[in-house]
Amino acid sequence: MPSEADYFGFVSKEESQNLETLEKSLTYWQDAWRRLKKHKLAMAGLAGVISTILFAVLGPFFSRFSYSDQILDYARTPPRLDIYEVADDYYVFLTKDYNLLRVSEKGEILERIFDTNKDLERKAYTYFDARRGLEIELDFSYNLLPGKEADYNFTLVANGGDPITEATKTVFNRTYPFGSDSIGRSILVRVMYGARISLIVAFVASLANLLIGAVYGSIAGYEGGRTDILMMRFVDILNSIPLLIYVILIMVLVGNRGLWTMIIALGSVYWVTMARLVRGQVLSLKGQEFVLAARALGVKKRSIISRHLIPNTIGPIIISMTMMIPRAIFTEAFLSFIGLGVSAPMASWGTLTEDALSALLSFPYQLFFPSMAIAITMLSFNFLGDGLRDALDPRLRKG
């Protein structure tokens, strides 16, 4: 049991003065930050966002590969390797395409052992390591040819020894922690570089939403009448023109200047949902007492919108800002598919995901990692967004 003394005590003069001054100097933003810090999930979200940024910015410095480095011989290796010890301290890994790779016991890929003979009839391949004089025979007929049903899919025989049917062990892929893609590039490194583009896209989309969407919507809603009608009909037209035509037109007019063209294309159409949401809110808010009071006091339009209306619609603004981010990430992928934005071999999370889709049946890990990256980032943004909403909502603001 704590004693009373734990609860009550004399406040020193300094302390009381400090507190007072602190209270007085708290601006809207300081107050918001103070409340945000108390929000545990929001702080977790913030940590997530910061670590994603660090991952994108610093990650590539720690890798020996660049996003475009290819080792064609090491194509399509998964993040986990079933390795077989075919001779003393000689481990191999067999890819789904039946390429034989020599790996270390710890999971580093050392070299490819080339095939010398492929017998498609018998489903048997022969590989030969000339340096060590090691001939490895692969028989993968066990579950493919009729009448041969086995517990294992293939056997490996080294220099005529006993057939090996079971993996010696399963190790992490040290060369490509997230696996490699169809032309032997590191998916980890590509996800790191992809983060740069996708985070920029997320930033641009949010900024366009906030700066164009929220402001546009609140002006339309507040002004009302003919201004509202004209502004919202413009939004309608922008929203109804087929995106593909619009994008091709931009591409033809501006040419592909990489990221910038993409930012222009994305930024110019990406705020319409936000504009409509904010307008709806403002329509209902502008008749409320606090707005009337502000008007009566002669507060300028601009201040009414920025100080009173926008802060009071912060809920929908933050929700749609965070929810629109993945849309933006995939729209970017669509744009670069058409040829607008960053060009191959640079890839974003969106393009990595889309490219991996057709490989989903056999190489699901290619889809998993970029998708995970998007999911983690989204969760972080959402947590942060929730906290921000609570922190920024003027109705929740206390002295």
Added chain:
Amino acid sequence: MKRRKLISLVLVLLGVTTIVSGKGDRDDRDSDFASTLYWNLSSSGPKTIDPALNGATDGGDVISNLYEGLVREQAGVVKPGIAESWEISDDGKTVTFKLRDSLWSDGSRLTAHDFEYSWKRAMDPATASEYSWIWEYTNVVGAQNVAEGKGSLEDVGIKALDDYTLQVELSNPTSYFISLVAFYHFMPVKQSSVEAGPDGIWASDPELAISNGPFKLAEYTIGEGLRMEKNPNYWKADNVKLSAIEVAFIDDLTTAYTAYQAGEFDFLNDVPPSEIPRLTAENPEFYIFPLLGTYYYSFNLDLDMWKDERVRRALTLAIDREKICEIVGGGKIPAAGFVPVGFIDHQGNDFAETAASSGIPTDGSGIEEAKRLLAEAGYPNGEGFPKFTIIYNTSENHQLVAEVVQEMWKTNLGIETDLINQEWAVFQDTRKQGEYEVCRGGWLTDFMDPMGLLAIFQVDNDYNDSHYNNSTFDELVSYANKTVGAEHFEALYEAEKILMTDLPIAPVYYYTEIYLSSPQVKNWTRSVLSALDFSGAYLER
């Protein structure tokens, strides 16, 4: 209370998704399942299935099962179709087809006049067939003029002498003429059907579509599929074992492949690219056929940077074509020259294999020479060579090849490049305007002669995107167009050799085509020009 209701609602909706349901049983779809072939065309549906108007392979696959030309080509062998026999005059300029007594699917008689009508309709600009350019290569007297709007149909050398004799006059002896008329463009259509529905719509209307092939159209649903049923009036109806073919128009390859694995299809025209290497090794149901076409990169010869032939050769040699084919999969054949494998010359040898000795290495063995050539041209290790852009049209496969080539040029030669992809029509515009440095190209031919490929590099050809200009080459190709046999092929060999010395393009690989066919489907075949043929197919189930 409210909450409980809501939760139960959610549970119901979730439950609905997991309730086991009977899948669409085939027996519901069709009573004679045992003799019905289920085939996915791997496209969202052909643009048209009017033989004269069609210009795409999906339409061609359907047409060659609905119609029958004068001859039918199966796996490279030309067999009599509606023509029982044919005679070629001594000067090689007159071909006379003797037609058999045969019927249309509605029971009316099929005559040589139907062919005369169909062929003249096909070349008539009023029909506006995208494929009418092919008449230039038939060498039929007057046909090219008509197709170009300059001549009259009266002057065309196609004439039905009587109901069963069709005579064709050629301006030059043309060795491939007989095999060419097996192509879907030359299949007969019935005048009364054509005139009943405008713009080729008759062909996909089961009421109007009267055909003369192994099957007839029974149903057609836009965007969904079509159904063909056995045509009892087909002249070889006894050989047709299938009672019906159900064709689906599913263009998503993963969906179609999943359906195939679930047993909902017997035959697929394509599979997801990433499955190809594994299927090639594991699955005996997976078929690969060479196509008469080549995938290449064009150098824009108008630019100074490509003036030095050594630079072009260096870039060409620095590409390890075997590695690319291994990565792309599907049995693509590394290109040693421009003319792909599959053309047989006058001595019975494969044209590409014979020409390969004067071609380029297909593996990485030319890399050292490439480095040397580039150094000789003044760019040791690529130093001082301007950075340039490779343009390709949007596609997963083109991107893959471009990425690999980019990396090979960078690591083998030290040459830096950018990649740009463009939407198809934009790309064509760019290429046509010559606003590129290196761009992707591909060419498939529709008749069985190397001419079909080599001719595009004649100076005034519309498809000469490199703007290649070599008068000796032009003359050789023109000469080959007028000759047959040894003279024809000698000229073409020489032309191919010149092309592979000048290298206005860097060939990458020869196209192939893939099919997945259930082991239950027996005796299906295809033509070398890639039309599927189920006329003799049967099912074992």
Added chain:
Amino acid sequence: MRNYFFRRFIQSLFTIFLIATVTFFMMRSIPGGPFTRERPVPDEIMRALNAKYNLDAPLIVQYFDYMKSLLTFNLGPSFSRVGVSVNKLIGLGFPATAKIGFLAVLLIILVGIPVGIVSALKQNRPVDYFVMFMATLGVTIPNFVIATLYIYLFAGKLGWVPSFGLRTPWAYIGPILALSGYSLSFVARLTRSSMLEVLRQDYIRTARANGLKELSVIGKHAMRNALIPVITYLGPTIALLMTGSFVIERIFAIPGIGRYFVESVSSRDYTVIMGVTVLYASFYVLMIYLVDVLYAMIDPRIRFDKEIP
């Protein structure tokens, strides 16, 4: 107010006309045409084709011709399906698209809104966390991944549903889930957020303090105001869902009209581009109009006029 909505209706028609006009000229200013092929069509044939489809007239004449026929609801012939009119194409494809779209909308309203409300009432409890987590995943995982995985799992591995098409009632589940996933999550989050905001308002506290039943507080007072952002979002979303999705229809092989939105542009099938754009624009403008009407019904304080009393 009634006068306002009448004027708004006339404006809506004018908006459709503007959208059609802008689309028409933008469409015609991008490279390529309906007859662009790998092997360019010879000039003579091109002339014949252009004449056949009235593409050789001056652009402005073509525009007026098109607008005239649009007034009689004649959308012209399709270029990419030879001999088929755009009216027929839309007539054939729309039922399938609309069925899927309608069911998706139903799912969004019947699940998204209630889930959002529950989540708000149970703020910071496990139910809330679960719902928000699922909603985040719902917007994160793109519909093409949901669709492909669904087919792979339920059609391929388990064989519970057909792999393609809409042949059985069960076949509707996958397309509906994949189509609604994103919007469902969005609506749930939006409802939760606005609900939380409304619940903090004084009048709700007053209502509660006055001893009104919770159900009536939520249903009568809170819901009304919380619904405004939800309705704003739902309006255009309904228009979007009812006209289909290229990706979903392609993956599930549904013979709808959604795929024409992308395919027609790629093949420069001018008449189909215009047809589907006008169809979508009509739906969209109608929904936007209804949203404004609903605003006025839900919240009498809402004024569209310029002068604030």
